[in-house]
Amino acid sequence: MNNPIRAAIIGSTGYGGVELIRFLINHPYVDITSVISSSSAGESISDSYPHLNQLVELDLDQVDIDLIQKKSDVVFTATPSGISSALIPDLLEAELKVIDLSGDYRLKSGELYVKWYQHKSPLPTHLEQAVYGLSEVFAEDIRTAELLSNPGCYPTAASLGLIPALSMKKIDPKSIIIDAKSGASGAGRKLGLSVHYSELNENLKPYKVNQHQHIPEIEQTLSRFVGEQTTITFTTHLVPMTRGIMCTMYANLVEPCDEQQLIDQYRKYFKGRPFVRIRDKGRWPSTKEVAGSNYCDIGFSIDERTGRLTIISVIDNVVKGAAGQAIQNLNLMMGWDETTGLEMIPVYP
Ligand SMILES: NC(=O)C1=CN([C@@H]2O[C@H](COP(=O)(O)OP(=O)(O)OC[C@H]3O[C@@H](n4cnc5c(N)ncnc54)[C@H](OP(=O)(O)O)[C@@H]3O)[C@@H](O)[C@H]2O)C=CC1
Numbered sequence: 001m002n003n004p005i006r007a008a009i010i011g012s013t014g015y016g017g018v019e020l021i022r023f024l025i026n027h028p029y030v031d032i033t034s035v036i037s038s039s040s041a042g043e044s045i046s047d048s049y050p051h052l053n054q055l056v057e058l059d060l061d062q063v064d065i066d067l068i069q070k071k072s073d074v075v076f077t078a079t080p081s082g083i084s085s086a087l088i089p090d091l092l093e094a095e096l097k098v099i100d101l102s103g104d105y106r107l108k109s110g111e112l113y114v115k116w117y118q119h120k121s122p123l124p125t126h127l128e129q130a131v132y133g134l135s136e137v138f139a140e141d142i143r144t145a146e147l148l149s150n151p152g153c154y155p156t157a158a159s160l161g162l163i164p165a166l167s168m169k170k171i172d173p174k175s176i177i178i179d180a181k182s183g184a185s186g187a188g189r190k191l192g193l194s195v196h197y198s199e200l201n202e203n204l205k206p207y208k209v210n211q212h213q214h215i216p217e218i219e220q221t222l223s224r225f226v227g228e229q230t231t232i233t234f235t236t237h238l239v240p241m242t243r244g245i246m247c248t249m250y251a252n253l254v255e256p257c258d259e260q261q262l263i264d265q266y267r268k269y270f271k272g273r274p275f276v277r278i279r280d281k282g283r284w285p286s287t288k289e290v291a292g293s294n295y296c297d298i299g300f301s302i303d304e305r306t307g308r309l310t311i312i313s314v315i316d317n318v319v320k321g322a323a324g325q326a327i328q329n330l331n332l333m334m335g336w337d338e339t340t341g342l343e344m345i346p347v348y349p
């Protein structure tokens with residue numbers, strides 16, 4: 001093995017950034033050479049996160065493209081939407097590989113981005129160039145990416161659950177309903193009323209109903225498998241837990257279908273992709289069973305009375321929904337085994 005590659009993390013003081021640190025610190029082929037903050041440069045990362053004390057001794061650098069170019073080969077942008085696209089043109093100009101955890105480069109249409117994110121559109125050439133990093137599905141494109149757009153947390157869980165059934169024409173694409181729930185870490189570390197303890201605790205709260213920015217992202221991905229523009233009904237809820245996403249998805253079966261056969265077909269679809277685990281018949285996954293890990297677990301139920309299929313897909317939003325998948329994509333981009341640095345058993349209980 002040659003020298004490890006050098007990684008910089010912009011937004012290292014956020015939840016996505018600190019999760020990148022947790023995994024990359026043990027990655028055999030990566031050195032974290034710069035952790036970057038726009039608000040706390042000069043401080044130690046362990047001032048922001050005392051759990052890293054004496055484990056990760058890194059001082060925060062400022063956002064300085066020349067410095068990033070000198071210190072790194074690959075840059076993770078774990079920054080809010082609108083911020084990533086302001087930084088990435090200069091990072092690409094500096095010939096760095098970029099993995100963006102934000103929503104800035106996921107939608108191919110700048111107009112759709114402006115509509116759903118209410119920020120200025122990223123450069124069309126970069127939208128064109130960006131490779132959408134749903135690791136298990138687009139691995140071939142990901143291997144040659146210079147600008148990798150990491151999928152959103154909900155779209156990861158939803159797309160992995162739905163794509164095989166759509167590819168095999170098992171379900172009617174016009175009938176898809178996605179009921180989605182997330183823990184509070186999905187909203188990031190910044191403070192906000194919705195994640196205030198008194199608002200979140202002992203509460204189950206819908207938000208952004210039919211208005212969520214992940215709707216066009218999921219539709220864009222599913223449409224690639226349906227062969228025409230597909231629309232979904234998508235409702236998100238905030239759950240009083242820290243990590244985890246569950247998407248419970250409903251669709252009409254095109255024709256009666258045997259559940260065990262469907263399970264076998266999903267297993268075949270994801271053969272050789274160890275981070276997607278298909279549950280046995282009658283075994284539905286829960287968020288705790290993937291917590292802290294890069295797994296996406298999927299279970300099914302066919303209701304013969306209604307002719308509908310229920311698909312339940314769970315991930316840890318900060319891992320498979322963000323930092324873990326970003327590292328899985330780095331592994332693919334570098335030609336390493338996709339599990340490198342990510343082989344962690346979920347934290348249970
Ligand atoms: N949390 C999750 O589960 C998921 C998050 N994402 C996406 O990943 C990205 C990061 O999310 P998350 O870590 O949760 O968010 P956080 O709010 O926890 O962190 C974002 C970080 O970005 C940094 N930042 C803010 N403004 C700037 C700026 N102008 N220049 C440089 N850095 C800036 C801040 O650090 P500082 O002030 O130190 O610069 C902050 O810590 C977001 O786009 C989010 O939508 C995607 C999937 C899942």
Ligand SMILES: CC(=O)N[C@@H](CCC(=O)OP(=O)(O)O)C(=O)O
Pocket residue numbers: 081101102103152153154182183184185186187213214236238
């Ligand atoms: C619980 C919670 O608030 N989750 C966030 C997920 C954020 C995210 O991933 O947004 P991007 O599209 O910018 O990546 C939300 O629903 O908006």
